[in-house]
Amino acid sequence: MLRLLSLELQKLLLNRTSKILIFISFILPFFVILLSSLKINVFGFFTLELGELGIFNFPVIWHLTTFFASQFKFFFAIVVVSMIGNEYSNKTIKQNLIDGLSKKEFILSKFYTIIFFSIVSTLLIGMISLSIGMYYSSYTEFSLIIRETNFLLAYLVKLIGFFSLCLFFGMLAKRSAFALAFIFILFILEWILFALMTWKINMDIAEKIQNFFPLKSMYNLIEQPIQRIAMTKIPDKTAIVYDYAVHWYEITIVLGWTALFIFLSYRLLKIRDL
Amino acid sequence: MEPILTINNLTKKFGHLTAVKDLSFQINKGNVYGILGPNGSGKSTTLGIVLNVVNKTYGDFKWFDGETSTHDALKKVGAIIERPNFYPYMTAEQNLKLVCKIKGVNHSKIDEKLEIVGLLDRKNSKFRNYSLGMKQRLAIASALLNDPEILVLDEPTNGLDPQGIHQIREIIKEIANKGTTILLASHLLDEVEKVCTHVVVLRKGVKLYSGRVDDMISSHGFFELKCNNQETLVKYLENHSAISKVLVKDKLVTAFLNEPFDTEAFNKELFNQNIILTHLVQRKESLEEQFLQLTDNN
Numbered sequence: 342m343l344r345l346l347s348l349e350l351q352k353l354l355l356n357r358t359s360k361i362l363i364f365i366s367f368i369l370p371f372f373v374i375l376l377s378s379l380k381i382n383v384f385g386f387f388t389l390e391l392g393e394l395g396i397f398n399f400p401v402i403w404h405l406t407t408f409f410a411s412q413f414k415f416f417f418a419i420v421v422v423s424m425i426g427n428e429y430s431n432k433t434i435k436q437n438l439i440d441g442l443s444k445k446e447f448i449l450s451k452f453y454t455i456i457f458f459s460i461v462s463t464l465l466i467g468m469i470s471l472s473i474g475m476y477y478s479s480y481t482e483f484s485l486i487i488r489e490t491n492f493l494l495a496y497l498v499k500l501i502g503f504f505s506l507c508l509f510f511g512m513l514a515k516r517s518a519f520a521l522a523f524i525f526i527l528f529i530l531e532w533i534l535f536a537l538m539t540w541k542i543n544m545d546i547a548e549k550i551q552n553f554f555p556l557k558s559m560y561n562l563i564e565q566p567i568q569r570i571a572m573t574k575i576p577d578k579t580a581i582v583y584d585y586a587v588h589w590y591e592i593t594i595v596l597g598w599t600a601l602f603i604f605l606s607y608r609l610l611k612i613r614d615l
Numbered sequence: 616m617e618p619i620l621t622i623n624n625l626t627k628k629f630g631h632l633t634a635v636k637d638l639s640f641q642i643n644k645g646n647v648y649g650i651l652g653p654n655g656s657g658k659s660t661t662l663g664i665v666l667n668v669v670n671k672t673y674g675d676f677k678w679f680d681g682e683t684s685t686h687d688a689l690k691k692v693g694a695i696i697e698r699p700n701f702y703p704y705m706t707a708e709q710n711l712k713l714v715c716k717i718k719g720v721n722h723s724k725i726d727e728k729l730e731i732v733g734l735l736d737r738k739n740s741k742f743r744n745y746s747l748g749m750k751q752r753l754a755i756a757s758a759l760l761n762d763p764e765i766l767v768l769d770e771p772t773n774g775l776d777p778q779g780i781h782q783i784r785e786i787i788k789e790i791a792n793k794g795t796t797i798l799l800a801s802h803l804l805d806e807v808e809k810v811c812t813h814v815v816v817l818r819k820g821v822k823l824y825s826g827r828v829d830d831m832i833s834s835h836g837f838f839e840l841k842c843n844n845q846e847t848l849v850k851y852l853e854n855h856s857a858i859s860k861v862l863v864k865d866k867l868v869t870a871f872l873n874e875p876f877d878t879e880a881f882n883k884e885l886f887n888q889n890i891i892l893t894h895l896v897q898r899k900e901s902l903e904e905q906f907l908q909l910t911d912n913n
Contacts, residue, residue, distance in 0.1 A: 348716050356704050427702075436700040439666045440717045440757075441690035614629075615668040 345450035346457055348442075352424065353454070359420050366416035367462045371469055374406055378473045396570055397477035400489035404566045404585065406470040407496040410462070411563060414500055417458060418507045422520040424451065425511030435615045448607045451508055459500035467493050495562040495587040502559050502595040502602075509602040512609050531556055558594040562587060616643040619765050619796055620665060621681070625674035627660050627820075634660040636820040637674070642765065642798055647791050649807035649828075650800040651906060652817035658800040659697065661817075662769050666694055679764075690718045693758030694767035698774075699750040703743035707734060707753050710742055711760060718761045728756040732786060748779030755786055765796040772806065784809065808902040818910050831905045835872040838881065841894030842868070848890050867894075 353359045378397060396405055428434040437447060467490075475481060510520040510527075531554045538547035551557050564585045620642040627635040635657040642648055650658045663669030665676050667685050678688030701710045711725045729735040732752035737745075745753065751771065758766055771787070772780040784806065791797055791810055801807050807814060808828070815825040824831055842848040845868065852861045852870050859873040878897045885892060900908070 344716060344719070348713065351709070351713055351716070352702065355702070355709060431702060432698070432700040433702055435668050435696065437717060438668050438686070439689065439694045439696060440714050441686050441688075441692075441719075442717045443667075443684070443686035446686070612670065614663070614670055 342449075342453060345446055346453045349424070349450045349454040350457075353420065356427075359423070362416045362420045363458070366413045366420070367458065367465065370410040370413045371465050374409065374466075374469055374473065378477065395479075397473050399474050399478045399480060399485045401566070401570065402470050402474045402478070403489045403492040404563065404569065406466055406473075407492045408563045408566050410466045411496060411499055414503055417500075418504065418524070419517070419521065421451075421455065421504045421507040422511040422514075423517040424454075425508065426515065426517035426520065429515040432615075438615070444610045445607060448508075448603065448610060451606075452505070452603055455504040455508065456501060459497055459504065462500060463493055463497040466496060489587075491587045492563060495592065498592050498595050498599075499559050499562045502555075502599045505599045505602040505606075506555055506559075509606045509609075512606040528556055552591075553594060555598045558591065558598065561591050562595060616645075618642065618679075619644055620676065620678055620798070622661070622665065622676045623674055625661065625664060625676060626672045627657075627664060627669065628672045634820050635664070638817075638820070638822050639674075640815050640822065640825045642796065644764070644796050645794060646813050647797045647811045648799065649811035649814045650798065650817065651802070651804065651807055651814055651902075653802055653910070655819075656817040657820035658802075658817060659769055660820075662694075662696060662767060662798075662800055666692075666696065666767065668696075690761060691764050692767060693761065693763035693765070694769075695751075695754045695758050695771060696769045699754035701742045701750070701753065701757075704741060706739050706741055707745075707756075708738045710753070711757055714757050714760055720761050724760055724762070728759045731759065731789075732756045733782075748775050748782065751775060751779065751783060752786070755783070759790070763795065765798060766790060767798045769800045770802075771799070772801075772803065804901075804903045804906055814902075816906065816909060823909055828902065829899070831902070831909065834900060834905075835875050836897060836899040837869055837871045838876075838878075839894065839896040839898060840868045840870060840892055841866055842890060842892050844890060848885070848892075851885070851888055851890060 353363070396402070428437070434447065438444065442450075471486070474486065478486075507520065507524065510523045511517070514520040514523055531551070534554070535547055535551045535557075538550060552561055566585065569585050618641050622641070623639050625635055625638045626633065638657070638661060650661070652658050660669055664671045665678070665685075667689060678685065678692070702713070705713070707729065708725060711728070712722055715722050715725070726735060726738070729738050732755050734749060734752055734756065737749065742750070742753070755768075755771070758768075768787070772783050775783065787797065787799070787810055797810070799807060799811060811828055813826065814828050814831065816823040816831070840848065845863070845866070848868060849861060849863060852858050852868070855870075857872055857874050857876050858870045860871040862869040862871075876897075878895065881897075882892065882895055
């Protein structure tokens with residue numbers, strides 16, 4: 342396993358473009374969150390301090406930071422599709438197999454890399470959230486801090502799931518640009534299907550089915566936190582039911598997709614003549 | 616003899632096209648094999664199948680004793696297919712380190728192999744800055760990294776300039792002299808003739824011949840003769856029992872043998888008949904002549 346991981350890391354980290362994209366997708370959100378937690382004096386007129394808004398309180402901070410950081414996953418998605426696209430365009434996938442890598446090992450080396458970066462990213466976000474929270478939060482009891490840390494698990498699963506989808510599209514399209522286009526098409530397709538089902542059946546069932554779609558199920562893991570923060574500010578608006586929690590079945594659906602995408606990538610490579 | 620690669624009834628279809636049809640042959644340790652055939656005869660497809668990049672339709676093949684899986688067996692094989700494929704943004708050394716990781720050998724051989732192909736002083740240049748000849752030599756260094764039991768080369772001199780072709784041939788000869796088994800696919804016959812001891816001849820995916828280069832067609836060779844008294848010579852030869860056919864082209868008489876005939880005895884015999892030769896050479900058909908004869912007949 343370490344051999345496969347180190348293989349792929351060598352391929353990625355010696356490539357300047359991948360290095361920059363990895364930096365943007367994992368290190369940049371880290372800094373943005375860090376900066377936004379500082380007191381910012383806007384041209385001397387007033388002081389902007391996001392911490393005062395209570396958004397860095399435990400446990401809401403877990404929700405906010407993971408949601409924010411997961412928006413940057415798209416940059417690493419480019420790395421994932423290009424790590425397949427480059428292997429095809431340089432024909433190094435052929436050479437790797439000839440040199441004695443099995444097709445299974447080839448897919449696994451990509452998958453391990455995805456897991457590796459997802460874990461690193463989760464740890465980074467976990468650490469930064471914890472330290473900012475400790476600094477700002479009005480309450481720092483242990484039981485409160487660890488409440489909703491399952492957002493971190495959701496974040497990890499979300500990243501692994503999304504990158505596995507990218508890996509599969511990369512294998513399918515063989516070219517990075519097409520693979521990214523496929524992901525965009527899938528996004529549109531999910532909404533068209535949702536609209537169709539709403540129109541033909543009804544909204545309730547359509548929503549339930551939509552929750553099983555790959556992209557939607559990944560989104561469901563960490564829903565947008567803005568409404569939640571707004572609700573804490575205006576407590577009388579309880580009429581809107583808003584379920585933001587991480588549910589076990591949401592995680593199961595995404596893990597199911599992940600397994601399917603990895604398996605299909607392997608099948609695709611297996612039946613293909615290179 | 617220890618078998619290295621055994622192929623049994625291998626068939627590959629691409630839709631309606633049958634690229635390789637019912638192919639069987641065996642590669643033994645220590646010999647240098649050539650796979651010959653015109654473009655599109657299935658050479659690369661066959662190599663692709665045994666190298667795990669093309670899926671077979673029927674048949675089977677086994678590396679060594681057949682006990683190890685294909686990808687593990689390939690760790691003991693060095694192979695280059697058509698163009699050299701490396702990561703353009705890595706240096707030669709980094710590329711070779713990656714191959715070492717895949718094959719599970721340590722990095723100590725990298726410098727030694729780069730020395731063999733004459734790239735040691737360029738080991739820190741990026742692959743994308745290499746010329747085609749250098750890329751091909753790097754591919755050979757990469758194939759040699761694990762001190763392979765067999766070296767598989769597919770058109771190794773394709774697209775190179777004469778100097779590049781010469782360099783690659785010299786390297787191949789050197790490797791062959793060290794006793795490494797080589798399997799060389801090529802449509803360049805003189806290339807195969809210079810290094811190979813055995814050949815497999817393919818045409819349209821079908822095997823026409825496999826065996827020693829010398830035994831490719833059942834021929835005892837021919838004499839090339841010149842004589843001032845040509846008429847007498849031709850008349851004598853046409854009635855000779857050991858000679859099947861006589862061809863006359865300008866001053867050169869070619870007499871094809873149907874049984875082995877010693878040059879000295881032949882010369883003596885003609886001298887006794889009062890035929891004095893000015894030119895006498897005994898030859899066998901070149902690989903090219905044999906190959907054309909074989910592919911035309913079938």
